Amino acid sequence: MSDIICIEGLSKSYADGANVLSDVNLNVKDGEIFALLGPNGAGKTTLISIICGIVRASSGTIMVDGHDYVKDYRWTRDLIGLVPQEIALDSFETVMRTCRLSRGLFGRRKDDALIEDILDKLSLIDKRDSQLRELSGGMKRRVMIAKALSHEPKILFLDEPTAGVDVELRKDMWRLVLALKERGVTIILTTHYIEEAEAMADRVGVISKGKLALVEEKESLLRRLGKKTLRIELQKPVAVLPTVLEPFNLDVEDNGSTFLYTYDKNANRTGITKLLSELSSTGLILKDLQTQQTSLEDIFIDMIQKENS
């Protein structure tokens, strides 16, 4: 796959002088879903705003589809759709008219059928003629998405697209994003819902304090940093942990009726066999065994903690 966005040496400091982004290098592949994660204030929105032409970089170059984003801004911006983090809408306009404006701004011919189709997919069609101030917060956020889709972008930036959207609609949105990917749209999204990145992303980038801390395939990231937890439920709770089990650093839950054992599944020896044989030597009767994969969220929190310490 070729790269559709190439960012080199990108730095940004706002008027107050603080460095918000420092030397970011990132390539986004054509047609992938790239998830940008990072704590509040890490610089995700700033990075996106620079690529889209809202904020000016202090230094660095960005090529979009082989074109310089400053010199050939008409070419590069023509490809890009943006759903910003903040909802910004003209309250007295109608859903339909604000989408028409988006289409017009990007030089596209008027096409109400296409806009209606998008509104339909976002379950907004019965609101097409409502004023924006009459919509709920979640609906407004979907209007922001509809506006971006109205001009048929090839690259779509979604800055926390599902903040404030209920669970069911969030799933709908994931389906929509995956459908866009099917059609060849490259998607870059930021989110604080890690399950969102897990559900959709091909690759994940973690940004922290303006530095790109890591870029990796989601799968390999999960594998590489993937800790698993073995959950052992007992028939009867125990008051004190048997001494033979002490070396395993078990977490005890549910008043002593559940033990949690954390291990690295990629390690040579996971220690599971030893644990189980020690367990049977204690004579405790097991009710159930489960293993759980560590989520990106755990990995992410882990990384940030390491960085801070």
Place this chain on the structure above:
Amino acid sequence: MSYHAIKAIYIYEMTRFFRTIFQSLFSPVLSTSLYFVVFGTAIGSRMQEIDGVSYGAFIVPGLIMLTVMTQATSNASFGIYFPKFSGTIYELLSSPISFVEIVSGYVGAAATKSLLIGCIIMLTSTLFVPLQIAHPLVMVLFLCLTCFSFALMGFIIGIWAKNFEQLQLIPLLIVTPMVFLGGSFYSISMLPPIWQKITLFNPVVYLISGFRWSFFDTADVPVGSSLMAIFAFTVLCIVVIWWIFRTGWRIRL
């Protein structure tokens, strides 16, 4: 240049105008009618003719200019300030257009609105005073250029303003006094000699004088200098706007 983008902005702005057409037209028409009643009819009947024109008719061009200048300025400044305020400017900044399209759309719409209001006031004035237009083409040229250049200035104010107070500040503190002191209601020859000199530094004097010339064939300053003034003002505004977009001043962070 993206013709579609200009059209989209223009239509969007104009629909807002037509959505509130009643307020948009009613207040300027009402306030000018009041001027006519008070200055034209009540006081005007006691005033002598100025350069052979009845006072009621004499103030018409000035009143049209007064309204058109304030309307063009406020419409354009609000038009571009509002997206900044509400955050919807992100879309203008991220779309594949340059300042040419943005300015054409917003300034075009604001100029059109003020032109419409100007025409309606001119029609209203015929209810109060008999009006003749000596040089219709020049009149239209002055009217259009004034709408356009003051819309440009309004656009600059809208970009410059950081809050609603600042948005009102320039029109209130500069435009209104300049227009009132620019000979809307009197001929500058009625002023003491020293003030006649000072007044010549007020650019609005040239616009009102030229505009009035197109109606009554009499002017305070030569028509040529009036035309020069309006062209110079337009060019100045365009240069400032060009610089704003070059540097991203108060738009791109």
